[in-house]
Amino acid sequence: MQLPPSDMRPKLSFRARLQTDKVTGKPIVLYPEGVLMLNPTGHAIVSLCTGEATFDQIVANLAARYKISAQEISPQVAEYLNRLRERNLLETRAGNEGWK
């Protein structure tokens, strides 16, 4: 899997809703017939998928937050985004077609 284009602006799909689980108090993403229980890193990534920040900006933000190099963290972010994409949870209309 390649890294996404650096200027891609990932956005959580209109099918998905990020909210707090009443039972556990933890963040979850709800979508048709499914739910993702987010760990803190997942939550950080999903929260940045607003369609505003580019992939590079998201990586830079997380690298600063977790005190780890952008180079090291970018494949992990890409992998997480790809998992979202495979579940059809990334907005396809926002021009991420360039990502193979």
Place this chain on the structure above:
Amino acid sequence: MNRAVPRPFSLLAEITHRCPLHCPYCSNPLQLVPSRGELATEDWKRVLAEAAELGVLHVGFSGGEPLQRPDLVQLVAAARESGLYSNLITSSLGLTRQRLEELKGAGLDSIQISFQSDEETLADRIAGTTAHAKKLQTAQLVREFDFPLTINTVLHRGNIHRLEQIISLAESLGAERLELANTQYYGWAFKNRAALLPSREQVDRAVEIASAAKKRLLGRMEVLFVVPDYYSDRPKPCMHGWGQKHLTVNPTGEVLPCPTAHEIPNLRFDNVREKSLGWIWRESEAFNRFRGTEWMPDPCRSCEFREVDFGGCRCQAALITGDATVTDPACQFSPQREKLTRFVEASQEGRNAFSSEDEEILFRQNAGS
């Protein structure tokens, strides 16, 4: 009670049995609830709030046709207020522009429309009424309002040969999710199973088509293909275990561990008019009857798959063997497997009941007032 009771994740709210369609595989019971027996708006609002407190995340408004309830918008608003992710499971008949506007305003999250086939003549014959053309229009309207769209097609001998075209239809409608659900043989479908069960060859072909589509559409349209368990070696992990993740509330307020649990003779269901949803989930006889693995007989009890498929489906065991407590006959290890395979073998040569007018099919009736 030392059994751990988990949290439920999903609620199927069958708010009415009234429906304009007459599909002969309807999952509603043969004994339909008349409209005068339906729960009131306030009862449903309480059920939704209690469900969310219990941990439920998803509510499916279903029926029958949920649009037949004039208070649907109020119920959707109540679900949204409780933080539930709501899905409207509909034929789409009655889904006007105004209704869509109201549902959007109330916070409805997604819409699932049933299609009986991809082409009008066959689709309307299966539905037992004129519906297909209207559904096409409404599906487009749903996109206009920016609702996530799921298309659901129940597959059977009468339409499984159209699978490729059905997938194309879902694509052309811009659906994000396509459920290709082989008929589950309960209720009306069980009555009609000789006419509905596809041949092994048809099923094998359908599996190939669906797998290819799944791959091709990855990330664009989620394709779900539910394998018919009559053709499987292993039973389906029904409801992911009895009383583990799911509850159904039927139009009259009875709470069921699965939508077809009424197939099980002598199982009593508590009603939300008398008991809280939480009590019913945790304490009721119906939810504890097959919860966990303690109830299992052999071969399930000692089977390595007992936590994988949970003994299969209780309703199917009841329907085919007459005993809800035995291994699902869809399982290759079931001592009564033959009861199912004999039926499957006998139906290989069956004709397509929807291809002519002189069919021997029982269409679903109206629910009455």
